[in-house]
Amino acid sequence: xxxxxxxxxxxxEALVRAGAEVFIGYPITPANNLYLFSxxxxxxxxxxxxxxxxxxxxxxxxxxxxxxxxxxxxxxxxLMLESINMAYMMELPMVIVLVQRLGPATGTATSGAQxxxxxxxxxxxxGYSIPVISTSxxxxxxxxxxxxxxxxxxxxxxxxxxTSKEExxxxxSFDLDTLKEIKPIERKYYTGDEKFIPYNxxxxxxxxxxxxxNDKHQVRYTAxxxxxxxxxxxxxxxxxxxxxxxxxxxENNLDSYLYYEFVKEESSDTLLVSYGITAxxxxxxxxxxxxxxxxxxxxxxxxxxxxxxxxxxxxxGYNNVVIAEENHxxxxxxxxxxxKAPANVHSVNTIGRMINPDEIIEEVKKHGx
Amino acid sequence: METKFINTNTLPFCKGCSHTTxxxxxxxxxxxxxxxxxDVILVTDIGCLGIIDKAFDTHTVHGLHxxxxxxxxxxxxxxxxxxxxxxxxxxxxxxxxxxQHLLDAAHNGYNMTVVVHNNMLYGMTGxxxxxxxxxGFKTPTLPQGASHKGYDICGLxxxxxxxxxxxxxxxxxxxxxxxxxxxxxxxxxxxxxxxCTSYGVKSNPGMKLKSLIREAGIEIKxxxxxxxxxxxxxxxxxxxxxxxxxMLIEKEFPHKLNxxxxxxxxxxxxxxxxxxxxxxxxxxxxxxxxxxxxGSYPVTVGVGFSASHIILSPEPIQYTGAPRPDVIxxxxxxxxxxxxxxxxNATKESLLLIDDSIERPVTKAKIITKTFREHVGGRNAxxxxxxxxxxxxxxxxxxxxxxxxxxxxxxxxxxxxxLIEETFEIEG
Ligand SMILES: Cc1ncc(C[n+]2csc(CCOP(=O)(O)OP(=O)(O)O)c2C)c(N)n1
Ligand code: SF4
Ligand SMILES: [Mg+2]
Numbered sequence: 202x203x204x205x206x207x208x209x210x211x212x213x214e215a216l217v218r219a220g221a222e223v224f225i226g227y228p229i230t231p232a233n234n235l236y237l238f239s240x241x242x243x244x245x246x247x248x249x250x251x252x253x254x255x256x257x258x259x260x261x262x263x264x265x266x267x268x269x270x271x272x273x274x275x276x277x278x279x280l281m282l283e284s285i286n287m288a289y290m291m292e293l294p295m296v297i298v299l300v301q302r303l304g305p306a307t308g309t310a311t312s313g314a315q316x317x318x319x320x321x322x323x324x325x326x327x328g329y330s331i332p333v334i335s336t337s338x339x340x341x342x343x344x345x346x347x348x349x350x351x352x353x354x355x356x357x358x359x360x361x362x363x364t365s366k367e368e369x370x371x372x373x374s375f376d377l378d379t380l381k382e383i384k385p386i387e388r389k390y391y392t393g394d395e396k397f398i399p400y401n402x403x404x405x406x407x408x409x410x411x412x413x414x415n416d417k418h419q420v421r422y423t424a425x426x427x428x429x430x431x432x433x434x435x436x437x438x439x440x441x442x443x444x445x446x447x448x449x450x451x452e453n454n455l456d457s458y459l460y461y462e463f464v465k466e467e468s469s470d471t472l473l474v475s476y477g478i479t480a481x482x483x484x485x486x487x488x489x490x491x492x493x494x495x496x497x498x499x500x501x502x503x504x505x506x507x508x509x510x511x512x513x514x515x516x517x518g519y520n521n522v523v524i525a526e527e528n529h530x531x532x533x534x535x536x537x538x539x540x541k542a543p544a545n546v547h548s549v550n551t552i553g554r555m556i557n558p559d560e561i562i563e564e565v566k567k568h569g570x
Numbered sequence: 571m572e573t574k575f576i577n578t579n580t581l582p583f584c585k586g587c588s589h590t591t592x593x594x595x596x597x598x599x600x601x602x603x604x605x606x607x608x609d610v611i612l613v614t615d616i617g618c619l620g621i622i623d624k625a626f627d628t629h630t631v632h633g634l635h636x637x638x639x640x641x642x643x644x645x646x647x648x649x650x651x652x653x654x655x656x657x658x659x660x661x662x663x664x665x666x667x668x669x670q671h672l673l674d675a676a677h678n679g680y681n682m683t684v685v686v687h688n689n690m691l692y693g694m695t696g697x698x699x700x701x702x703x704x705x706g707f708k709t710p711t712l713p714q715g716a717s718h719k720g721y722d723i724c725g726l727x728x729x730x731x732x733x734x735x736x737x738x739x740x741x742x743x744x745x746x747x748x749x750x751x752x753x754x755x756x757x758x759x760x761x762x763x764x765x766c767t768s769y770g771v772k773s774n775p776g777m778k779l780k781s782l783i784r785e786a787g788i789e790i791k792x793x794x795x796x797x798x799x800x801x802x803x804x805x806x807x808x809x810x811x812x813x814x815x816x817m818l819i820e821k822e823f824p825h826k827l828n829x830x831x832x833x834x835x836x837x838x839x840x841x842x843x844x845x846x847x848x849x850x851x852x853x854x855x856x857x858x859x860x861x862x863x864x865g866s867y868p869v870t871v872g873v874g875f876s877a878s879h880i881i882l883s884p885e886p887i888q889y890t891g892a893p894r895p896d897v898i899x900x901x902x903x904x905x906x907x908x909x910x911x912x913x914x915n916a917t918k919e920s921l922l923l924i925d926d927s928i929e930r931p932v933t934k935a936k937i938i939t940k941t942f943r944e945h946v947g948g949r950n951a952x953x954x955x956x957x958x959x960x961x962x963x964x965x966x967x968x969x970x971x972x973x974x975x976x977x978x979x980x981x982x983x984x985x986x987x988x989l990i991e992e993t994f995e996i997e998g
Pocket of ligand 1: 615617618620
């Protein structure tokens with residue numbers, strides 16, 4: 202049976218089913234539905250007085266062994282940045298749903314956008330990575346939300362679930378039976394008798410976890426450069442190596458949270474690339490082109506950051522690559538190809554409205570498909 | 571043997587710094603209270619006072635400058651166990667940049683004791699003044715002395731709802747005063763007046779802490795000693811799924827749509843545009859159609875236009891935009907203004923259904939004017955317009971739409987119901 206639903210509801214329900222226990226938020230359009238639904242659905246819901254507090258409270262809950270979630274948009278996210286650096290450094294799991302809207306600054310709250318990916322790429326001082334997983338369909342709102350939370354818990358890290366206004370505010374008919382079952386995360390705690398070393402890493406580079414209230418072992422969390430014991434040390438070799446190991450943990454385990462969609466048309470030398478809201482226009486454009494007898498391949502990365510080698514390999518197999526995204530400079534294209542893209546990489550960009558399939562088709566035809 | 575909370579004889583502070591007094595007396599106070607190491611969670615701010623973590627064998631958390639109280643609030647609410655004592659060490663600098671967190675924690679009654687290390691300047695960064703620097707007090711970067719009196723944090727958190735608040739002088743044995751604060755449930759704060767031997771003494775030669783406090787009119791006293799109202803984190807079990815039964819719509823009727831239909835409904839806020847659009851798509855779903863709907867309104871939702879993009883399609887809908895809708899329905903001047911661009915871009919295949927009180931715009935679209943506002947008022951104009959459109963378009967049964975209408979709150983309006991029944995010759 203069909204249900205009339207929206208992405209906010211799917212995400213909230215998925216996060217709760219996957220084991221998120223607390224939502225902390227400060228209202229901002231277009232993330233307000235996530236706040237509203239979370240207030241009805243999360244075991245614990247706290248209304249924070251601002252976004253810095255939001256992230257600090259979340260970090261405290263996370264240190265106490267809970268899995269926290271928030272949802273915000275750029276203005277709030279900007280306030281969170283220093284605290285996200287803190288949570289990253291402390292290796293605290295949490296999910297931040299970033300609902301993109303038109304910037305810069307307050308921009309237009311009620312207009313969608315895809316303008317925050319380069320910010321996400323550079324949000325950590327030092328240029329390290331936080332996993333950024335994005336949604337591009339209703340089912341993604343469900344599955345990627347689950348993956349985001351599981352990745353956060355699995356790798357002890359904040360994870361950004363990237364979406365945008367149109368994805369979380371549009372209502373649509375949807376068959377709930379297509380949703381995969383979500384089982385709650387089983388968190389692994391340190392069970393040893395020996396002294397607990399808070400930043401001692403397992404073979405995957407992930408430190409074992411204990412909540413800060415533990416009765417048996419001392420637990421230390423530190424945001425400053427620290428050694429394995431969580432002790433602030435300055436630039437000792439051990440402390441610096443710990444900083445590098447956090448990055449390696451994110452990079453080396455990328456396969457465990459790598460999500461993308463690649464629909465290959467053997468006869469085509471054109472590849473359409475997009476993510477998030479614009480992925481729908483790309484899929485529609487590909488459908489129309491196929492009906493016209495000009496099939497193209499489609500590549501929708503869902504794990505946007507860090508960028509795996511695989512993405513470059515996929516794109517290198519095409520004579521023409523068309524990247525569509527709802528920002529003016531072509532942000533993801535720049536992350537993929539640098540300041541100047543190769544001549545066979547083309548862009549479709551807009552601001553203030555969704556890209557429509559005709560614009561993508563036009564760009565494809567310009568380059569001879 | 572007494573529990574050793576501090577694991578070193580060399581604390582990381584300058585000689586004579588009052589931060590040492592606070593750390594040592596914290597240990598003594600915890601010993602007096604019979605606390606064990608893992609009963610205590612010490613959350614420290616950034617500043618000279620914050621580099622103490624490694625000396626404490628309790629649980630420790632060391633975060634950002636000014637945010638320790640907010641972080642500790644999360645820890646305290648997350649642990650949700652009053653037997654665990656959360657202690658926050660913060661400076662006058664941290665309390666300046668993060669003051670809201672102190673007010674907020676006091677307001678919520680989070681279980682913790684905040685120890686404000688007030689040495690009246692930013693020690694770590696070289697002795698700049700904070701908002702706590704008393705009038706006349708000099709620092710290396712403010713040789714002329716502060717021109718205003720400092721914040722009274724004790725007064726502020728008392729006002730915000732703290733259960734126990736006191737200000738003391740950080741000289742000698744202060745373990746009893748600390749123990750008093752630590753022993754309270756809910757939010758307690760103790761401000762310790764200190765002197766930074768490196769910068770405070772140098773800039774104010776010959777100054778004595780006690781006389782400075784007296785001359786600046788800083789009161790050493792207990793500010794609040796109320797019955798605590800400790801915070802308890804709500805953990806609600808067994809909440810229902812967000813997938814409620816009213817979201818489910820069963821197919822009941824046939825439809826006659828063979829390709830996607832994109833509509834733009836544009837009217838005035840408060841005139842039921844969104845409700846009409848929802849009625850329309852729900853009726854569509856009842857015929858097995860795929861639908862999408864998105865609302866557009868100004869940020870202040872109660873004024874100006876209100877519009878809705880809807881799509882009905884026999885096939886799955888991917889792209890939810892409609893740069894050129896097949897149908898535009900306009901029921902007010904606000905709606906016309908907002909739909910103007912779409913009307914300008916419309917082709918001769920499009921249809922514009924517009925209330926006859928509005929001047930007909932220039933457009934390639936086929937225009938149909940009808941009287942809605944005059945008959946049913948602005949509030950119900952869009953509902954009537956949707957009925958009108960669907961009667962003409964004949965894509966889903968009117969019976970379906972009527973059923974949807976009857977199931978919605980709007981049908982409580984008896985006059986409207988009668989008007990719909992008469993105009994469209996259909997039973998409710
Ligand atoms: C966001 C931010 N701004 C500025 C600083 C630099 N900073 C570090 S400590 C400090 C002031 C510390 O003063 P206080 O809290 O009074 O502690 P004290 O050193 O006096 O013990 C400042 C401004 C910082 N770490 N973070
Ligand atoms: S600089 Fe001042 S506040 Fe910092 S340790 Fe030295 S005396 Fe104490
Ligand atoms: Mg200070």
